[in-house]
Amino acid sequence: MRLGCCFGGAALHTLKLAALASPSSFPPSRSVLAPLLCSPRAALRFSPLARALSSAPAVQPAAPASSKDATKVTSDGPREFSAAMFFVAKPQWNASIDFKWIRDNKDAVATNIRNRNSNADLELVLELYAKMLDLQKEVERLRGERNVVANKMKGKLEPSERQKLIEEGKNLKEGLVTLEEDLLRLTDELQQEAQCIPNMTHPDVPIGDEDCSTVRTTVGSPREFSFPIKDHLQLGKELDLFDFDAAAKVSGSKFYYLKNEAVMLEMALTNWTVSEVIKRGFIPLITPEIVRSSVVEKCGFQPRGENTQVYSIEGSDQCLVGTAEIPVGGIHMDSILADSQLPLKYVAFSHCFRTEAGAAGTASRGLYRVHQFSKVEMFVLCRPEESDSYHEELIRIEEELFSLLGLHFKTLDMATADLGAPAYRKFDVEAWMPGLGRYGEISSASNCTDYQSRRLGIRYRPSEPPSSTTPKKGKGNVPTQFVHTLNATACAVPRMIVCILENYQQEDGSVKIPEPLRPFMGGLEQISPKSQ
């Protein structure tokens, strides 16, 4: 189930937003600056060209056939030249990608790209990188020559000699300007191409498609029912817990009102979850739900394009968050943390908004897949050597929470082809949903190592040099390193409501409330049919 190039590796049914994987499946034979029209990232690719054009004052955008077409051009970007494109086109930020490491580990990176079903074009990246290095050398050489000429001119000279030097200097300068522009263009293109390379993969991750994912743990077993069971939609209808019809009129399909006990259930779920995770040493947060598009991109999501999962705000560079991972990832953006601050463990509550473009079918019934939902998300920033163990801690917390709620679930080590670009390793939790008659994803825990921190610019200064590297530049300042980031769902409310309704339904049509939630619902023990 591939939707456009940018959602390469990530299956759409995942609770995590599909993260950008790679831009296109074009053959590597394409020329360096050829526009890739069908790529959702084409707008970015155009950047050097667009910049060149925008500096030419006489350029006239082609008159659109109708104003409707004009809009399309603007929002889709690159098909035709348009003023808006020039704004979209310029890359807004650079990821600190370790090109040298990629070059030196070419085979491992190539294998990884293949295993992850990514369309990243490693050959092109290496080619661009080599060209960039050459161009850098050439620019350095010309700068040197220019300096030599400039120094010569400081002395006393024959007028003809001086004239010659002036000529020479002018030529050098002109050549430099051209080369520097080329370098800028090349750097931009390298950046765009390299951003498509997915994170490396943990050696224990099973290689292959989703069905290669391995089960780590199984907790409980499917409940046996002695009566005909209902799915959450029917239960919700009979107990008057949600209203999809009114929401379809007011907002659109896949929106909903929660009603009556479902409201208290949501509040109890979030309040209980946050309280439980705080007990485990996490800092609670309530986050902004509108963020700059650049932060969305830096977390590895694609805020634009035809199949984007992201709602954008009209007339601004802002988006709605699809997960609190984005605003929490952004808190320490562009900063250097002290070693003593790490690890930073956050538990964040937010509403999440997703277009769910392209999602349809039976897996989308009722509350299972919706445009807006409440979620409690854990997020950890830590030292690189600790991220594997925090990944284990996060999945353990998830397992504890879902066990306390009495759910039957299994934990999976997700196979390479099912990983989004940022994830180094991902554990999913799938719970039994008897009404739907299948396991459904209720949470996910990812170790993103330095993929996000290299984009968000989050470093730390180790208190002492890690043993592996010998500090050469002076004994004083230890060099900074990128932190590792991890994220994990503690509670995605609608899917938890699905689980609770379907697993805790009683023969009389009522639904029991799991014990831990009762204190957060004024002691309510069960949801009973309203007497009309």
Add this chain to the structure above:
Amino acid sequence: MRLGCCFGGAALHTLKLAALASPSSFPPSRSVLAPLLCSPRAALRFSPLARALSSAPAVQPAAPASSKDATKATSDGPLAKPQWNASIDFKWIRDNKDAVATNIRNRNSNADLELVLELYAKMLDLQKEVERLRGERNVVANKMKGKLEPSERQKLIEEGKNLKEGLVTLEEDLLRLTDELQQEAQCIPNMTHPDVPIGDEDCSTVRTTVGSPREFSFPIKDHLQLGKELDLFDFDAAAKVSGSKFYYLKNEAVMLEMALTNWTVSEVIKRGFIPLITPEIVRSSVVEKCGFQPRGENTQVYSIEGSDQCLVGTAEIPVGGIHMDSILADSQLPLKYVAFSHCFRTEAGAAGTASRGLYRVHQFSKVEMFVLCRPEESDSYHEELIRIEEELFSLLGLHFKTLDMATADLGAPAYRKFDVEAWMPGLGRYGEISSASNCTDYQSRRLGIRYRPSEPPSSTTPKKGKGNVPTQFVHTLNATACAVPRMIVCILENYQQEDGSVMIPEPLRPFMGGLERITPKSQ
């Protein structure tokens, strides 16, 4: 403090979203179909023109100077056609012309009553003329059914053709006129409760005062300083990630928000309200029907790119929409809802000292009460709503006063509005923390929410058959139960202690795992 025409009567500092009041301050001498270019509603006014153009296949839109302009043209284009009609009682307006005119003046509205009446008269004339022509056309058609001389038939065919052409033109005019009448009349504000003080905001009268400002024996801090020292929010990170006036709540502030919303919803449920969690993305038309202006330069509303959807500025909008376009049974009324949602506002044009810290922000959590009831009951539910607010804020131990807001401070939908202003010692002033409005049938006429009385109201004598009682528009009311950030301001500033800690109000403690106070972290 006027910001553009559409926010005429509503001061921007109100917690309620400014509701649309009237479109322009143009002199009434304007010609009927003249485009009002500077009006934020101009796009809508243009509708007849746009429709006329769109039916002419050869019409070529003027080539836009740049694609940015083109985009603007396109996005304005589909907007031009009015998406919905309010069931406005034009006859009542005409028959109560003086009262309506006085009301428009009292509310500082720019609605153009003369124009509305002029358009209405024209429309009635045109309707008559259309009827007359239709009649003539029918006469001609009937004549042609008989046996006729060829010359006579030819004459009738001619005549019929002329009549038909005339009719098409007139019907187009009628459509255009109806649209314009609708747009102009939508700007007329609701009528006003006779007890509402007439005048500007400072004419608002105090209904109740509860408590008195707490006396402090130590130098007090404002909520920003307290929040910083107690590590409760982060505006700086939010400014980088999202923009100014966004924030992260942190540590105990998170639990405080959850406790506030959970406690408030529980309290209001006890009073017989149905709890809801609502969509926060809604169609623009629903926003408009609730009396808000989703477009225009100074709109408070965030729009979703590439769709006709907006973010809600208040749960009043999605709750108002639940029963849109439906007829309720008498037995269903009153419907009392208590809704939790996040609210999003651009706060365009809001600046200055009143905007410090959590006082005015782009996103916040709010618990909102909403009532749909029979017309004769709305005054008493208005009293019930303000009483609930007063109870809640008293339980939290706040000092506040309740105001009956003056005419010029009412948004277009409100028939009457009670505001609650609480003492914020750190800010050193009273600040609005909630508001309760009776919108009578202003919103229900736009949202199309009627009910069928079980027996005819005594005032009207049913003439059309004895069977079906005619439907009536319900009345709607809305009232803030808890706007979280302002409650946090109140709690931090009023409950601060000399040692820098903040006590948690008793009722909230069970919702915060028994936490009694927020103490400075030991770093």
